[in-house]
Amino acid sequence: GAVVSQHPSWVICKSGTSVKIECRSLDFQATTMFWYRQFPKQSLMLMATSNEGSKATYEQGVEKDKFLINHASLTLSTLTVTSAHPEDSSFYICSASRGANSPLHFGNGTRLTVT
Amino acid sequence: RKEVEQDPGPFNVPEGATVAFNCTYSNSASQSFFWYRQDCRKEPKLLMSVYSSGNEDGRFTAQLNRASQYISLLIRDSKLSDSATYLCVVASSMDSNYQLIWGAGTKLIIKP
Numbered sequence: 001g002a003v004v005s006q007h008p009s010w011v012i013c014k015s016g017t018s019v020k021i022e023c024r025s026l027d028f029q030a031t032t033m034f035w036y037r038q039f040p041k042q043s044l045m046l047m048a049t050s051n052e053g054s055k056a057t058y059e060q061g062v063e064k065d066k067f068l069i070n071h072a073s074l075t076l077s078t079l080t081v082t083s084a085h086p087e088d089s090s091f092y093i094c095s096a097s098r099g100a101n102s103p104l105h106f107g108n109g110t111r112l113t114v115t
Numbered sequence: 116r117k118e119v120e121q122d123p124g125p126f127n128v129p130e131g132a133t134v135a136f137n138c139t140y141s142n143s144a145s146q147s148f149f150w151y152r153q154d155c156r157k158e159p160k161l162l163m164s165v166y167s168s169g170n171e172d173g174r175f176t177a178q179l180n181r182a183s184q185y186i187s188l189l190i191r192d193s194k195l196s197d198s199a200t201y202l203c204v205v206a207s208s209m210d211s212n213y214q215l216i217w218g219a220g221t222k223l224i225i226k227p
Contacts, residue, residue, distance in 0.1 A: 044153075044217055044220075103147075111156075
């Protein structure tokens, strides 16, 4: 069964609004979670590494003030896309690992469409 | 040079054939290796971990060559359902930071 739950699966919002995506590890504690974005026909791109109890580490070119990450507990990380624009429309995926050198388990992704 | 490189393909392969592709990595200190499969518009799913001695899971065989710094995935008796993008992932731990580097993926198309 799924070990990482992501919600919502899809969302359509108007330009200028904010969208929050939740990522939960279901049967293990994850001190680190990862947020990815994937545009159509492109590869998975790491956006940021979410660290429980501390600030997220953002990849180069990802605006930390636009993509707010909160890792408030060992089982929950949230990504908020603030003031969304049509170019933010993408497939957002979170993942978590049971520990170093363990494979990643992915949420089922969130398809965001900004109109 | 990219840290993890894969041939993007697509590999067009007839059903029943054997296909193999590689993934090269640049960090010799990398410790763990994985193959993921991603179907169109879906999240990646773990296919198999790659162990130093090589490992097999049904029709899938994964190998690691540390000397040449690549991992490989071989699919025997390919099925139409094997059509997907195959992503390799290389992991390393440095200074208590766990880093995962993704390949861009190899697209595989199995034709009837």
